Amino acid sequence: MRRIFYSLLTSGLLAGAAQAQIPSYQPQAADLNGTAARSCALTHQKAALRQPATTVAHRQKMERYDVKYYKLNIALENNSRNVGGSVRMLARAGAQSLDSLAFELYPTLTIDSVVVNKKKVTGIRRALGDVTVGLAQAAPANALFDAYIYYRGTAPNGNSAAIGNALDTDVDPDFGTSVTWSLSEPFNAYEWWPCKQVLTDKADSSDVWVTTSNINKVGSNGVLERVTPQSNGKSRYEWKSRYPIDYYLISVAVAPYVEYVNYANPAGGPRIPIVNYLYNTAALNYYRTEIDRTPGFIENYSNLVGLYPFAKEKYGHSMGPIGGGMEHQTMTTQDGFSFTLTAHELFHQWFGDNVTCASWQDIWLNEGFASYGEYLSLNAFSTPAQARSWMDNAHATTMQSAGGSVLVLDTTNVNRIFSPRLSYKKGAAVIHMLRYLLNDDVKFFRALRTYQTQFAGSTARTTDLQRIFEAEAGVSLDTFFRQWYRGEGYPTFTVRWNQVGTSLYLKSTETVSMPTVTPFFDTEVDYKINYTNGTSQTVRRRQSQAETSFTLPVAGTVSSIQVDPDQWLLNGSGLVSRDNTLATKTAAAVLPLAVYPNPCRETLQLGSLTMRTAQAVVTDLTGRVVLRQTIGASHTQLSTAALAPGLYHLQVTTPEGEVSLARFVRE
Secondary structure, rough: OOOOOOOOOOOEEEOOOOOOOOOOOOHHHHHHOOHHHHHHHHHHHHOOOOOOOOOOHHHHHHEEEEEEEEEEEEEEOOOOEEEEEEEEEEEEEOOOEEEEEEEEEOOOOOOEEEEEEEEEEEOOEEOOOOOEEEEEEEEOOEEEEOOOEEEEEEEOOOOOOOOOOOOEEEEEOOOOOEEEOOOOOOHHHHOOOOOOOOOOOEEEEEEEEEEOOOOOOOOOOOOEEEEEOOOOEEEEEEEEEEEOOOOOHOOOOEOOEEEEEEEOOOOOOOOOEEEEEEEOHHHHHHHHHHHOHHHHHHHHHHHHHOOOOOOOOOOEEEEEEOEEEHHHHHHHHEOOHHHHHHHHHHHOOOOOOOOEEHHHHHHHHHHHHHHHHHHHHHHHOOHHHHHHHHHHHHHHHHOOOOOOOOOOOOOOOOOHOOHHHHHHHHHHHHHHHHHHOOOOOHHHHHHHHHHHHHOEEEEOOHHHHHHHHHHHOOOOOOHHHHHHHHOOEEEEEEEEEEEEEEEHHHEEEEEOOOOOOOOOOEEEEEEEEOOOOEEEEEEEEEEEEEEHHHHHHHOOEEEEEEEEOOOOOEOOOOOEOOOOHHHHHHHHEEEEEOOEOOOOOOOEEOOOEEEEOEEEEEEEOOEEEEEEEEEEEEEEEOOOOOOOOOOEEEEEEOOOEEEEEEEEEEE
């Protein structure tokens, strides 16, 4: 039987015996303007221009086998970058027999020996970080093989990883605690342990054993099976995880921590321990209110996108002075605790850890969703107004520069991979627009749960996410992803309007910030119509060309129009004005349209149509679009079977801007 060793390990243990009451949230500027959680991105930018450690040829050698299991058995202290011990790699050869084993290890670290299938290898070839060892006996095709790599040395100190060094040590300036911790993202795990740094090859399971002085505790992935006493005043912390894990998410953190445990109780799932390793009692007292938000965050995310993916093991935090946070699987490393930082790193457990981007080109699948987790948490535990403030800031940050795609074209540039503006904020804005596009939260969150289930323990690309959302939308989303993922910039809508009688004439002209890259954004837009009597209604219309005209029935005197009032779209601030000449110019293009039978049931026949193609949009009395269909001379029927009984407005618009209107009743 597995022993869960979460209590009474050392003196100074503090454990929450019961679920803590979720503290009320008092809005903090740093949570809403992005500066708190943006440290996750900004500190990544401390890195210089950095290329992946390995060569293409060496990666091809590593592709010849599939890693099944890693076991790190190493020695570390809380005040040194010295590391040494062994790494066991259990792997399966590919379709061809394997006569050599290729892996990565930083060139200044010494390899004492390599043993494969109990036979010590004699030839070790090293070229910078690329290591190749010849096998005494070839591993047969599709066969498992076992490799032990014994090594030692001092991890480099060149600030080459995403946040500082892959293995770093420092004294926290506020609490005075000396800590050694790892942070291997994006391709720097090889700076402290021998491994295969290929995103698409997750190990099926892992163990991390760390021997350290008795004063210390060691935080890592999975469940702490036991702490085994060693000689010379040391102990070995033995962590075990049986979930798939990517190389850069394997972690260690070593310090004279105090431990504080609280619990999450997600609906339909087990009670989940949240194991927090804090610098000392002073740090625990200082951050306890923020730490105690974590259970509520886990429960909310589990309800929205599926049960916490590592519920059979744990979640937790290890403190380290890293200048932000890093979402190590089941045990995030954070320098402190704030509302949005904790929410951000936790949502990574779903988006980044359970499902990992298959290429650094698609880092937004990690960082955009983690950022959107901040928005979701503010909406759940603060107020919609505070969540709106967060999204306003995300849009403003994105639009600080005219261009830039969410797709990362240069995956050798750490600064670009972890761009706060593009990978984080624009990524979150794209997710928000996907939610708007579906116009149905049931479908939106079902798509996210499908993504989590379908790619659990694996990796995914943007095209995988696109296919899932297309299944929910029922239409191709190529245009959306071409504009917002691969494209650059954003649109601005300049709107002119006028009212004549019960008709509102509206003309929207779209301009774009990067016309040479993305000349037009085909999108739906919300328009809020405010009336002089204090009421309002919001209608949604498609911007299908740069200049698009609409004619809408209104039931009162219009006082003003607002574009995208709820800030769903990433768009600039355009001028909205009344134009008294608009009715005259537009009226000539507005034509009556005969429809029959009226009332109708299954279908509605449109009168004689001469245009080759046109867009038919049906709205209910609230202005909500309930049907959209392409029609024309060869297709003159609307399928109305799915509509509820009631009165509807029909607008037919040609590509040239001619508008025809009709009303009909569905029985």
